[in-house]
Amino acid sequence: MFTQEPLSCRQRFINTMEYKSVDRIPNHEVGVWGQTMDRWHEEGLNMYDLHWDWFTGEEYFNMDAREYINVNYGMIPPFETETLEKTDRYEIIRDENGVIRKALIEGTAWGTRASMDQFLSFPVKNINDFREIKKRYVANLGRRYPPQWQEIMLPRWRQREHVLVLGRNCSTLGFFWRAREWMGTENVCYAWYDQPALMHEMMEFIADFTIEVSHPILEKTDVDYVFINEDMSMKNGPLLSPDTYKTFIFPRMCRLVDYFKSHGVRYVCVDTDGNCEALIPLLMEAGVDAIWPMERAADMDPIKLRKKFGKDLRLWGGVDKRELAKTKENIDKHLASLYPLIEEGGFIPTVDHTVPPDISLENFRYYMKRKMDLLSGKF
Structure with a gap:
């Protein structure tokens, strides 16, 4: 499984996905809450x-580099953001979508709120509303792409040794999302x-x-x-x-995945929080290669998912953030439980979402040190 030959970030990622020998498994993470930063x-x-942009890598923690092509899949123009009401404790806003x-102001740090917002109203209630909002989704607009991407970025992409990803995180939105x-x-x-x-x-x-975009x-x-960002599950399913899913989304998902794979996308991953296990057979049938964040x-x-679905399903995530808030012994025990998947391949362990503020800096540093041991086969 492990080789002494050093690999580029890109080759390390591909070899992991293809169950081939690597110098180590890629070191990826997602990010932290603003409260954690404080x-x-x-x-x-x-x-x-x-x-603090951990998707693209963080030298401080020896994370591998990834580049995200910043394509705008959103509304152009977006709605004008407007504050409708504000008190010392909360504000009611109309956002760009x-x-x-209604958002709690208390506890906000670095743009991260300490609690979920309360959603009061949405722009689409019926088919006429949807047909009106579609006017904000004209695909053929130059503004959807990075400036000068063909002249400046394209030559680098073609000669890259790092991982290249289409779309920023939570930009290539899926059907349910x-x-x-x-x-x-x-x-x-x-x-x-x-x-x-x-x-x-x-x-x-x-x-x-x-x-089209x-x-x-x-x-x-x-x-x-x-x-493909979905977030279509909760804790129990x-x-x-x-x-x-099969009636409404599956035929379109098949068409989308087929398009991606026939136009140079090596792997398609679905991002959904919660328990999506009941939908995994349909995702795999549609051609999805990986799920995240488990x-x-x-x-x-x-471990259970690999036994059930086999090597055709690659797995990203799966590190229990609750364990990282405990003792160093708990962290070691938890990481050790993942070693069989490290040896097998097709698995990139990361915290199963952003790092919450109950995890100390000392514990996170210890986790990253011991995770590097795990990724290198030296745990």
Whole structure:
């Protein structure tokens, strides 16, 4: 499994995904809460020694480099952000997606709120609302792509030794995610049954739009992977049944994945929190290669998932953040439990989401040190 020959970030990633020998497994992480940044600063960390964009890598913790092609898959123009009401404790705002939300001000740190917002209103309630909001999703706009990307970035992409990803995190939005963003979770869950024509039209549009926006990039370069962000599950299971997924999303997902893989995308990964196990067979049938982040509080155990679904499903994440808040012995024991997957391949361990503020700087440094031992086969 392990070789002494040093590999580039890109080759290390590909070899891990293909169950081939590596010098070590890639060192990836996601990020931290703003409140965690404050805690670590109080514990002695110089905030400005870090970049805090952990998806692209963080030299301070020896993370591997990844480059994300900053394609804008969102509304152009977005809604004008507006504060509708503000008190000492909360504010009610209309955000760039046209969602009206009530947000707690208390505890906010570095742009991160200490609690979920309360969602009050969404821009789409029926098919006419959706057809109106589609006007903000014109695909063929130069502003959707990085400035001068063909002249400056494209030559580097073609000669890269690092991992190249299509779209920033949470930009290449999937089917459930976009529908939820337009309608809200509860309304979407009813709409599969109450407004099926709307939902079919939405799902078809999402596939068409994503393909059309991606095409100018994929016409010029290949990429190593794309994340399709969904967040379509909660702790006890998906927010839609496999039958509902198969009726509304699956045909469009197949078309989208087929497009990506026939246009130079090596791997397709689905990002969903919660327990998505019931939907994994359909994701795999559609051609999905990997899932992330395998939230342990939702019983997404990577050892169990590998035994059930085999090597065709690559696994990213799976490190229980609750264990990192405990003792060093707990951290060692938890990482040791993942070693069989490290030896087997097709697994990149990361914290199963962003790092919360109950994890001390000392514990996180210890975790990163011991994780590097794990990634190198020296645990």
